[in-house]
Amino acid sequence: MKNNILFRFTLEDLKTHRKDTLIALITLTIIALICTLMTAFIPLFANQSIADFRIQHGTYDYYSYHLESLEKLNQMKISINGKVQKLKDADVLYSCIQNKGYVVTDGSIDYIYGNKSIMAIELKSGRMPINDHEIAIQETVLESFGYDKTLHQIVQIPYIGDEKNQVGEWEIVGLLEQTGDTAIVIGEPPSNQNYQVYIDVKDGDKLDNAEKYGLVNTIDKNAYIDMASLNVLVVMLQFVLFIIGCTILFGMTIAAFENRKDDYALLRGIGATKRQLYFIVFIQSLLFIVSSLVIAWTVSSLLIFVFSYIIETVVPIQLRFSHFLGVIVIICLMTLISYFMPARSACYRALTGSFQGSEFQYFYYRYKKLHRMRPLYLGWRQLVSHKKQMIVKIFLIFIASLMMMKIIGDRISILNLLSQKESLNQSHTQEEISLTYAPSREDVTFITTKDLDAYKPYAQDMRYFHVIDYENDARYFGEIYCYDEDVKAEFQIQEDILPGEVIVSERFKEINFDTELENINGNGKIVMSGESYQIVSQIPDDKPYMIMSAKDFQNYGDIEHYQQVKIYFHDIHQKTKGLVAYVQQNSECKYSWVDSLYTAQLNMNMNIEENTQNIPFIEISIMLGTGIIYIYQLSYEILKQRETIGTYQLLGMRKFEIWRIYVYKSGMIALIGFVCAVYYHFADIYLNYGLNNIYFTPTHFWLQLLPSLLFILSLIVLSLLPIYSILRKDGLENKNIRE
Structure with a gap:
């Protein structure tokens, strides 16, 4: 040819x-x-x-390493592409900041003059402060002290300013988004008049004289391009x-x-x-x-x-x-x-020359037994005679239903986190509310218990510990506690510890068992500085620590003074009152502290923020895309089988029976794909989270399953729409139809 x-x-x-x-x-x-x-x-x-x-942090490109007065900053002349101008006249955005201090939980307290937007300071509600004793504050700070997230209330916030503990009393005029390093924006400048400047230049521009004024380039753009x-x-x-x-x-x-x-x-x-x-x-x-x-x-x-x-x-x-x-x-x-x-x-x-489907060969040779044929069987024969198309459709249903269940599962996770966060912010939460104090300066090696007497009217319990951070051969092993009544109550120990015996956490044993521990009689023993100690018990905890008797502890640490104090509170408001009283009584910063409730809130907020910001555009697109392709493929295949449907009609099959053939065919495809998706989805959840989690509770289980099943059913219904228009014609018209 x-x-x-x-x-x-x-x-x-x-x-x-x-x-x-x-x-x-x-x-x-x-x-x-x-x-x-x-x-x-x-x-x-x-x-x-x-x-x-x-x-x-913000969109700034440069920040000043040294503090300067506002007058000097306004007179600063910067050079961009050889053009020299004063900072206030140049085509740049800038902010001048005075730092008042740092909240005892997290974040700074700043007075910002200039363009606040480049500092990632965004208002959620209210306005920016203007007058004295006005602030705009992040919600996490209010949550950490147990205050309501309402405007125009007067709050007392403990903070560290000029290396001293202080308490600020302000009126809230605005709530800030959880962006930027500044937790509180104040309306009055601090007593000192020195500012730090932040400059945002246009994309691609550089400051020629940045080194002259001690301006540091925040982002080296070339380092980020590989x-x-x-x-x-x-x-x-x-x-x-x-x-x-x-x-x-x-x-x-x-x-x-x-x-x-x-x-x-x-x-x-x-x-x-x-x-x-x-x-x-x-x-x-x-x-x-x-x-x-x-x-x-x-x-x-x-x-x-x-x-x-x-x-x-x-x-x-x-x-x-x-x-x-x-x-x-x-x-x-x-x-x-x-x-x-x-x-x-x-x-x-x-x-x-095999142009006819295998099901019609069956009809032609056994037409007398037509009444015995079932739509379910014919649907199955159509599937197995087009295996490649069947595999493609099963894959599409698998992906569509898997994406649907994943989206619902992620939403369940977010709602669960929000519920946990609400419980944390309640006055009487089930979460532990405690403050743990330890020395923070090199010249302070132990805690003076009188410094913490301000907490006694507000505390539910105060526990004092002898504790050291133990290191051996430049390897960190964890904390060592001296056994006493407070340690016994803190770690819920039932038995007493004799000299030569220790109790360790599971995490401590996990990270140290490979070299320093010898497996003897089940629990094993640990060798420290040539001394051997028998492990008598293990505590299921993720923190690495060890507890030994007072006689053994004095060989390693100071048993005359306390190195750690943990204070428990009945509710968050008692904690805030105690913290304010402590800061007002002790202005010197000698100790660091860990707020258990704030740590839990911070982790919760980070998880919620990470999950809520990630809108599942990819999952939604894949789900809708595969669903549309499935509808198109099955509808297109039905349209191409008009002659087949016409043959069914000429052989005497009723419309309802023909319709059932394609319903069974779509249903079998959907069932296989859906079952595979359910298995994959919940197997993945089980491997990552275990069986005892929110995803496997009866309500949440069906919340993931039923909407996905309804979505698949809707795909089947939409894909079968062409068959209604085909069945309106008789068998002869469908058999002789031309494209």
Whole structure:
């Protein structure tokens, strides 16, 4: 057969099956466009650490190492690209900050003059302070002291200022977002008149005389751009897109070649070889590849041109030709694989002449037993006769339902964290409320108990410990406690400890058993400074510590003084009153402290913030994308089986029975995919969290299961819509219908 006939047939075939051609071209173009845009925008990941820094601290590029008066800062002349101007007249944003101190929990107290936005200071409600004794405050600070999150209340906040413990009494006029290093913005400048300046220059600009004024460059942009790592990331992303694209395109081309099988049989009948049939497929694939790549390049170039003026980035948004080569490769491979695999089976059918489905061969030879056939059996035969299509659809249902359950599971986790946070902020919480004090200066080696007498009217219990941090051969082992009544109550120890015996935490034994411990008689023993101590018990705790008798402890630590004091409170308000009383009585900063409730609140807020900020765009997109592809594939397959449905009608099957065939077919696909997704989802949860967690409670279990099942049922219903329009016609019309 001459090549001009093959070329003519190639073009005519595309025109004849214009719907298949258009859908294939659109699908391939969208995949190419997504690959191109994602590889073009992938360098933005180089800005992730910069973006995280700016979210947490602000958008400033330079800050002053030395403190200067506001007058000197206003007279400062900065040089940008050779142009020298005063700071207040230059085309930059700047903030001048005076530090009043640091809250005893966390975060600084600052007076900010200038543009506050570059310091990541954002108002949640209210306004910024203007007058004396006004503040804008972060909610976590209020939570740590047990105050309500309401405006215009008077609060007492203990803080450390000028290396002294102090208490500030302010009126709250604004609530701050959980961004920036400043926990409290005050309306009155502190007594000193020296400021620290923060400067934000335009992207790409540099201060020529930064060193002259002691200005430090916060972000070295060149250090955040590693093109080798970016190239690896791009290749990995393109590989993932290649797998996804092959799955999508392969499912579509199978149905398209089912419609072309008679054309291939005709070509074989007039003398076309298998190689010539493959040549037709190659030319069609080449046309799709070139067309989709040209369209994708044009559209992506236009979008990148637009986005480059909207988004300011350190790494410019641009379409690198080296990255686009990867897009060309994966589009070519994707198209050739997706077209040649079904083309091979189509050519095989053309050679054998087996054009009718196996279920109709059964009908033709056993038509007298038609009334015994069941729709469930026919649906199953359709599945097994199109195994590749079945696998693709099962995979789509698996991904869609898995993403649905993951989104619901993440939402359950967020709601659980919010519930735990609310319980922490209640007056009578189940969480331990305690303050642990220890020496913080080199010249202070023990705690003077009189310094903590201010807590006695407010404390529920006060426990005093002899404790040291033990090190041996430059290895940290943990804390060593001296056994007494307070230690016995703190760690809930039932037995007494004799000389030569110790009690260790499980964490202590875990990190030290490999070299210093010898496994003897079950619990083992520990050797310290040549002395051997028998482990008599283990405490299930994640903190590394050891408890020994007073006689043994005096060989390592000071038994005459206390090195740690832990104070328990009945509720958070008693803790705040005690802390205020302590700060007012003891202005000297000799001790560090750990607030157990604030630590729990801080961890909870970090988890909540991390989970709530991560909107599951990827999961939602994958879920909707796979759902739409599943609906399209099954609907398209039903439309292509109009002749099959017509044959069913001519053989005497009722409309309801035909409808049940495809319901059973879709149901079996959905059931297999859904069961696999349920197994994978809950197996993953079990491996990560264990069986006894919120995900496996009856309510939350069904919350993950039922919506996902309803979503899959909706996909089945939508995919079966074409069958209603087909069944409106009689069997003869459906049998003789032409595309």
